[in-house]
Amino acid sequence: FPELHAAVPGLPLASSRVLPGIVLRRDFAAYCPTDGELRALLVTEPLRPALTAPGVEFVVDSESQYQASLRWIANRTEALMKRLQSNNVKLLLSSAKQEEVVIYYAKLYGVSVVECLSSEEMALIREITGVSPYTPFGDNMDREITETAVVTFCQPLLLVSKRCVHIGFPSVCAFQPHCLILCGPVDGVNEQHAAALREAFTMLQQLFKTVEQ
Numbered sequence: 001f002p003e004l005h006a007a008v009p010g011l012p013l014a015s016s017r018v019l020p021g022i023v024l025r026r027d028f029a030a031y032c033p034t035d036g037e038l039r040a041l042l043v044t045e046p047l048r049p050a051l052t053a054p055g056v057e058f059v060v061d062s063e064s065q066y067q068a069s070l071r072w073i074a075n076r077t078e079a080l081m082k083r084l085q086s087n088n089v090k091l092l093l094s095s096a097k098q099e100e101v102v103i104y105y106a107k108l109y110g111v112s113v114v115e116c117l118s119s120e121e122m123a124l125i126r127e128i129t130g131v132s133p134y135t136p137f138g139d140n141m142d143r144e145i146t147e148t149a150v151v152t153f154c155q156p157l158l159l160v161s162k163r164c165v166h167i168g169f170p171s172v173c174a175f176q177p178h179c180l181i182l183c184g185p186v187d188g189v190n191e192q193h194a195a196a197l198r199e200a201f202t203m204l205q206q207l208f209k210t211v212e213q
Helices: 063-086 100-108 119-129 187-212
Strands: 005-009 017-020 022-024 038-043 089-094 112-114 149-151 153-159 162-168 178-184
Touching: 005 187, 022 119, 022 178, 038 119, 063 089, 063 100, 100 112, 119 149, 178 187
Parallel strands: 005 178, 038 089, 089 112
Antiparallel strands: 017 178, 022 162, 038 149, 153 162
16 A cells, blocks of 8 residues: 555645556656557666676776776666667666666666665566566676566656656556555645555455455
């Protein structure tokens, strides 16, 4: 329930509504408008490639070596974005904070980025889509991108002064995600309404379990 509702203070209760899909309460790190169905990739780590393996010290002896290292990072990042583009991946959903080089090439190749997703949000998206996070780097950066999620729409959503991300997913199970936009004059009223609704949903859930049994 916490990931499937958004409380919006400062508006009358009558402004409350139900939206298809899910609402992520953060702004795009990069937004590239697109029409029609697209593919999304889930990641849980920074996409900027590391120069060495964990626990291995990397020593730079000169400015030219440092610049060469930056070029190598940029080239590897650009190559990844080209691969995403060729696989029709136009949305990155990341639990990690991505670095500027990743955001730069994402914008260049038309890939929107939403970062710093919580573990609960990532778990919800995985449940809805049935896909697992992708690890692009390592021994084989060129391995095939197989687990991508279908996204029916991806767009900004403004809730009063808060910029959010609104995403539509066709669920792989019977559950069809919708998000409750719960409006009220102040936070306290919203919290009371949210608690009452959650209790009502819990009661209905228990009732249907009893009927099924």
